[in-house]
Amino acid sequence: MSEQNSERAAPAYAVAQWTAALEAARSGDHAALEKVRRWEDVLAGMAGGRLRIGSRTPVADTPPWVTLEVAHGGFATGRYLAEAPLSDAEQERLVALPDDVPGETDRERLNLWYLGDTGRAELLAAVRSGTCRIDVPEESALAVAALLLDRGFAAQALDLVAELRPLMHRLRFTPRFESVPQPSGAAVRLAPVGEVAASLRRVRVPAQLAAMRETLEVWNPLHDRLVELWCSTVDGALPHLDEERNEVRGGWPCRRWPDDWVQARIRWLDDYTRTCREHAPSGRHAHPKSNFARLRAALLACPVDSAELSGREVGWIRRALANTTTRHGAPNGELRASIRAAQAESIAAPTHASIAELVAARLDHYPADGGVPSLEPIAAAVSEEDGAGGVPVGTAIPEHLVDKVARALEAPVDELVRRGVITSGEVLARVLPQLTARFASAGLDDPVLAGVHEQTYTAFRRRRSLLLLNLEQQVRFDELPWVRALAVCRSPRVERSVAAHRSLQQAVLLAITSFPQALLPNPLVREFGAMSVLAGIRMPLVEEVAADIFTGTFVMKWRDAAVLASRAMAGTVYAAYYDLPPAWPEARRIGTRWGRRTADDFTALCAARAEEAGSGRGFISRNGAVLEQSQILTTHNLAVLVHELGLAEQLREHAPELVRRTFDWIVARLRQQPASDHHAALIQVKNAAYAWRQAIFLLGFCDPREQRARLGGLDEAVRGAGLTRFAPAVEGLAHVLGGGRFDESGTTPNGGRRFLGWARGKHWYFGD
Numbered sequence: 001m002s003e004q005n006s007e008r009a010a011p012a013y014a015v016a017q018w019t020a021a022l023e024a025a026r027s028g029d030h031a032a033l034e035k036v037r038r039w040e041d042v043l044a045g046m047a048g049g050r051l052r053i054g055s056r057t058p059v060a061d062t063p064p065w066v067t068l069e070v071a072h073g074g075f076a077t078g079r080y081l082a083e084a085p086l087s088d089a090e091q092e093r094l095v096a097l098p099d100d101v102p103g104e105t106d107r108e109r110l111n112l113w114y115l116g117d118t119g120r121a122e123l124l125a126a127v128r129s130g131t132c133r134i135d136v137p138e139e140s141a142l143a144v145a146a147l148l149l150d151r152g153f154a155a156q157a158l159d160l161v162a163e164l165r166p167l168m169h170r171l172r173f174t175p176r177f178e179s180v181p182q183p184s185g186a187a188v189r190l191a192p193v194g195e196v197a198a199s200l201r202r203v204r205v206p207a208q209l210a211a212m213r214e215t216l217e218v219w220n221p222l223h224d225r226l227v228e229l230w231c232s233t234v235d236g237a238l239p240h241l242d243e244e245r246n247e248v249r250g251g252w253p254c255r256r257w258p259d260d261w262v263q264a265r266i267r268w269l270d271d272y273t274r275t276c277r278e279h280a281p282s283g284r285h286a287h288p289k290s291n292f293a294r295l296r297a298a299l300l301a302c303p304v305d306s307a308e309l310s311g312r313e314v315g316w317i318r319r320a321l322a323n324t325t326t327r328h329g330a331p332n333g334e335l336r337a338s339i340r341a342a343q344a345e346s347i348a349a350p351t352h353a354s355i356a357e358l359v360a361a362r363l364d365h366y367p368a369d370g371g372v373p374s375l376e377p378i379a380a381a382v383s384e385e386d387g388a389g390g391v392p393v394g395t396a397i398p399e400h401l402v403d404k405v406a407r408a409l410e411a412p413v414d415e416l417v418r419r420g421v422i423t424s425g426e427v428l429a430r431v432l433p434q435l436t437a438r439f440a441s442a443g444l445d446d447p448v449l450a451g452v453h454e455q456t457y458t459a460f461r462r463r464r465s466l467l468l469l470n471l472e473q474q475v476r477f478d479e480l481p482w483v484r485a486l487a488v489c490r491s492p493r494v495e496r497s498v499a500a501h502r503s504l505q506q507a508v509l510l511a512i513t514s515f516p517q518a519l520l521p522n523p524l525v526r527e528f529g530a531m532s533v534l535a536g537i538r539m540p541l542v543e544e545v546a547a548d549i550f551t552g553t554f555v556m557k558w559r560d561a562a563v564l565a566s567r568a569m570a571g572t573v574y575a576a577y578y579d580l581p582p583a584w585p586e587a588r589r590i591g592t593r594w595g596r597r598t599a600d601d602f603t604a605l606c607a608a609r610a611e612e613a614g615s616g617r618g619f620i621s622r623n624g625a626v627l628e629q630s631q632i633l634t635t636h637n638l639a640v641l642v643h644e645l646g647l648a649e650q651l652r653e654h655a656p657e658l659v660r661r662t663f664d665w666i667v668a669r670l671r672q673q674p675a676s677d678h679h680a681a682l683i684q685v686k687n688a689a690y691a692w693r694q695a696i697f698l699l700g701f702c703d704p705r706e707q708r709a710r711l712g713g714l715d716e717a718v719r720g721a722g723l724t725r726f727a728p729a730v731e732g733l734a735h736v737l738g739g740g741r742f743d744e745s746g747t748t749p750n751g752g753r754r755f756l757g758w759a760r761g762k763h764w765y766f767g768d
Contacts, residue, residue: 014042014053014075038069041077051078054469064475066167067136067463074467082138082171086110089177108169111142115161120146123174128448132175133369134455137463137480141173143452144482148489151446156485163481175455178369187371187410188434190421194368196408200401203356211282213351216343218275219285219292224340225268226295227324228331230317232258238330239322248322254302254314265299272296291320350391352398358382358391359401363408371410378405413507417514425515429523432507433461436527439500439534440477443490453486461527470594471555477530501535501645504528508641509650516658516698517665517691519544520637528641539644540564541637547624552603558630559588559599565639572700573707577736577754578632578693581605606630612746616760624686624758631693638697648701655701656710662695663714671721685765689757692729707737725765729755 018039024032045051050060057064058076069079086094086106093113094106101116103109113119123146126132134140141164148157164173205213231238236251258264284290298317302309309317329335362378372378379402382395406421413431416422422431437457441450460477468474478484511524520528522543529541540560563584569575570582589601606629613625634640642648666688699707715730732742732752746754753764 011043011046013073014039014046014071017072017075018043035071038071038077039075041069041079042071042075045076045078051076054467054472056466056468056472056475058466063167065137065480066171067138068466070464070466074465076466080171082136082173084172087176103169105169107172111168111171111173114142114174115145120149124150126175126177127452130451131178132452132455133178134175134452134459136172137456137460138171138173139175139459140452140456141482143175144485147446147449147452148485151489153485153488156488160481160485187373188413188416188431189371189408189410190416190427190431191407192369193363193366193371193408196405197360197363197368200356200360200363200404203353203401205351205353214279215283215285218279219281219283220340220343222268222272222275223285223292223324224331224336225271226292226299227321229261229264229268229299230295230321231325231331232261232264234321238325239318241322241326243326248319250322252314253317253321254309265302269299291323294320350395352401354390355382355395355397356401356404358386359397359405361386363405366408371408372405373410375402375406375409378402414510417510422514425511425518425521425524428507428511428514429521429527432524432527432531433458435503435507436461436500436531436534439503439531442499444486445491446489449486449489453483456480456483461530465522465526467549469549471553471596471598472594474526497534497536500531501537504531504535504537505645505647507531508645509647512638512642512651513654513658516694517662519631519690519694525637528637537644539640541640542630542634544631544636545627547620547627550623550627552607552623552626553593554599554603554606554630556588556590556597556599558634559584559602561634561637561640562602562630564643565633565635568639568643569635569697569700573736574635574697574700576741577696577733579742580633602630602633606633609633610758610760612744612754613756613758614760618760621758621760625756625760628689628756628758631690635697636693638694651698652701655698656706659695659698659702659706659710660713662691662698663710664717666691666695667714667717667721667723667726670723670726681766682763685763686757689755692755696733704737711737725767728753728764 018036021032021035021039025036042051042053045059046053052058052060053075059066059068059078062068062080067081069077069081071077090110094110097109097113101109101113103112114123123132123143127143127147132143134143141160145157145160145164148154148160164171230253233253233256234251235255237249239248239250239253241247242249280286285292287293294316298309298313301313328339329337359378363372366372379397381397382391382393384393386393403420406416406419409416409419409421411419413422413428413435416431417428422428437454440457441453444450444453457477460480463475465474508528511520525541525543529539532539532541540557542558542561562581566575566580566582566584569580574580575582585601588599589604591598591600606626609629609632610622610625613621613628616622642651669684669688669691672684699710702710711730711734715734718726718730728751730752731750732746732748732754735748735750735752736742740748742748742752742754746756755765
């Protein structure tokens with residue numbers, strides 16, 4: 001697993017993240033301020049010895065079950081997520097508590113109140129009605145204690161309370177109360193309605209569009225009035241430009257003064273001052289040499305008549321009037337009216353921000369923590385029932401706003417993938433706990449207990465994983481004291497494995513067929529592991545390990561996965577291309593490190609095979625080459641999942657198309673102009689090589705005719721893209737499909753190369 005040579009993680013990564021967040025905050029990214037705070041907490045905790053990054057209990061004097069705030073990369077900040085300020089509802093409850101409720105802090109008094117007779121009755125009523133919400137796992141602890149007492153398990157309830165007691169003064173152990181019951185069902189959603197509605201209300205009019213609308217709606221009318229005011233002082237024809245000679249023709253301003261001049265001047269200046277309080281002048285109206293600025297300055301200098309103006313200033317007024325009348329026509333004239341009408345039409349359409357607010361109002365009719373059963377009512381054109389100011393009836397809802405709403409759509413997982421709501425394995429991992437939670441709770445025959453358990457499980461799966469060193473393991477769900485206490489309530493009669501097995505099959509096949517070019521991400525692997533336990537299947541699923549924290553040690557499940565992969569992939573193009581061991585000895589070389597059994601023979605084989613990557617001295621490239629071989633030998637879970645779940649025949653139906661899509665992805669990725677820095681180019685090649693391995697695996701489920709067809713399509717795509725540097729990889733695959741093998745250096749007699757992602761030194765893809 002992921003380890004480091006030292007017992008603790010070095011602070012260099014945290015310093016780099018803090019620096020990046022600080023730079024982002026200085027550039028105006030307000031969201032980065034919270035990141036700065038988190039990384040400052042991490043660094044302060046590491047420096048003061050309160051945090052031991054890499055341990056499953058990184059915060060001093062803290063049980064492993066406490067939900068921690070975790071920054072990017074698995075670094076605990078030292079804060080507890082359940083240690084939150086009292087909400088408004090809790091403040092109201094606190095004020096109403098009897099004076100004799102014990103507790104040294106407000107939080108402790110509230111927790112202890114819900115353990116008393118009256119508070120416990122209130123808590124049980126909310127749990128039974130389904131109006132409690134569990135956002136952090138700790139928030140279900142006292143609800144479980146109350147349910148245990150209610151069902152006659154007093155000893156288990158008291159033991160649980162005793163374990164929670166040391167942290168009752170800090171942590172919230174009670175759920176959040178709502179007025180409507182918790183929605184339930186077999187469908188899943190990516191985000192709750194309340195979260196989506198909030199994101200819609202954050203939609204803003206783009207600054208450029210807002211400035212244009214302000215110019216057309218606010219400043220242009222004021223400009224037109226100013227021009228009309230000065231034109232009323234012109235004797236004769238209005239000034240205009242002779243553009244051929246660049247001369248001003250027509251009459252002169254300030255030659256006659258209408259009777260209402262003084263009042264009109266005062267009204268305009270007052271309106272201008274009032275407008276400036278609400279709208280800052282922008283664009284040409286703010287430029288000191290603009291027609292608007294010159295005419296306004298002249299108005300300020302001319303309280304009654306032209307006596308205060310010099311001849312030069314009158315000339316500038318005449319020039320400014322000539323400029324605007326030539327371009328836009330006379331005040332109240334047809335040309336100016338048509339221009340202003342066209343401009344008004346250009347901004348008449350409602351803004352996306354106003355439509356987003358309307359859509360958010362539609363979502364307000366649904367429970368905030370639930371989903372929407374259908375998009376049709378939300379995506380329908382604006383009707384009179386919406387009553388939205390500024391959005392005409394019949395206006396269509398923009399597609400990108402409908403896509404936002406789709407995040408709250410409750411539907412089967414495969415439909416969300418088809419709609420493009422679930423776009424990656426990482427996103428798929430976010431919704432699967434909603435299904436797994438139902439299977440995990442199936443052993444509880446009491447629907448109230450099952451509902452609390454389901455919410456707790458979903459909240460637990462939202463916990464961010466810690467960075468772990470020294471072969472330590474993440475905290476398991478059944479390590480939560482209140483979950484462990486529920487074991488006495490489980491019914492042995494409830495059979496959940498069949499349904500869990502079927503759902504796991506569907507989820508795995510969906511992940512492979514939807515995102516064939518991508519490794520199964522760690523969150524998804526962990527979710528598959530949780531589902532396999534519920535299905536009663538033991539599978540050696542392995543995680544992706546970062547090269548910078550690896551110490552060259554693998555636990556036994558890596559070897560078990562490799563043995564299964566060699567057996568399942570025997571005789572396939574994958575086994576031939578990557579030279580999988582035809583057999584593994586029954587006698588295993590087992591070691592011990594940090595109290596766990598390690599697969600020393602598997603580790604040695606990975607290191608030996610990694611020599612194909614070269615002999616550079618960098619420890620990250622050395623670790624990366626070893627880890628890549630571990631992924632090759634295990635197929636990074638693909639063989640285990642397909643074999644153990646019996647998915648081979650189903651995969652054969654999809655394999656040719658999946659190979660084509662993956663090859664197309666690789667060609668498109670390599671065609672992209674790599675970033676100027678060398679590291680970005682290396683990442684580009686590494687990701688392409690990982691997708692290549694996925695394609696080779698899938699190619700093993702194609703018949704020989706399909707394999708040749710896919711190879712021909714790849715060769716044509718590579719030539720068409722001008723990827724001459726990638727030609728050796730295509731030649732190498734062709735050689736293997738023709739029955740050949742790579743030599744020890746990963747080359748073939750015809751110049752083909754085995755395509756790997758890591759190289760200790762210069763990668764052959766970048767040339768000599």
